[in-house]
Amino acid sequence: MRKFAFTLAEVLITLGIIGVVAAMTIPSLMTKFSKQRTETQLLKFYSMMNQTLRMSVAENGDPDGWITANKGYTYDETVEYLQTYILPFMKNLGYEDCSTDSQT
Numbered sequence: 001m002r003k004f005a006f007t008l009a010e011v012l013i014t015l016g017i018i019g020v021v022a023a024m025t026i027p028s029l030m031t032k033f034s035k036q037r038t039e040t041q042l043l044k045f046y047s048m049m050n051q052t053l054r055m056s057v058a059e060n061g062d063p064d065g066w067i068t069a070n071k072g073y074t075y076d077e078t079v080e081y082l083q084t085y086i087l088p089f090m091k092n093l094g095y096e097d098c099s100t101d102s103q104t
Contacts, residue, residue: 048090048093052086052089053086053091056086056088059089061082063085066085067081
């Protein structure tokens with residue numbers, strides 16, 4: 001009666017091959033996952049900003065009258081612009097932490 005089984009050497013060689021394949025594959029999978037996550041976050045940001053601008057245009061009219069070309073705006077003027085045209089509509093999309101109280 002002969003029993004069929006794997007020897008210790010065969011098992012170790014198989015585990016070594018699996019380890020090498022995993023070591024070559026995992027970094028590329030992690031890179032792909034990271035790239036896909038970043039891409040998804042950028043698409044979400046683009047969509048949210050597009051919605052914000054559309055809501056602002058609907059309420060405030062044509063954006064051509066919002067700013068003056070070639071004017072150097074101060075910090076306070078920039079904050080006023082954001083508080084008037086952008087931040088109220090970002091809050092409507094769920095961004096409650098849109099504060100401009102601190103000058104950083």
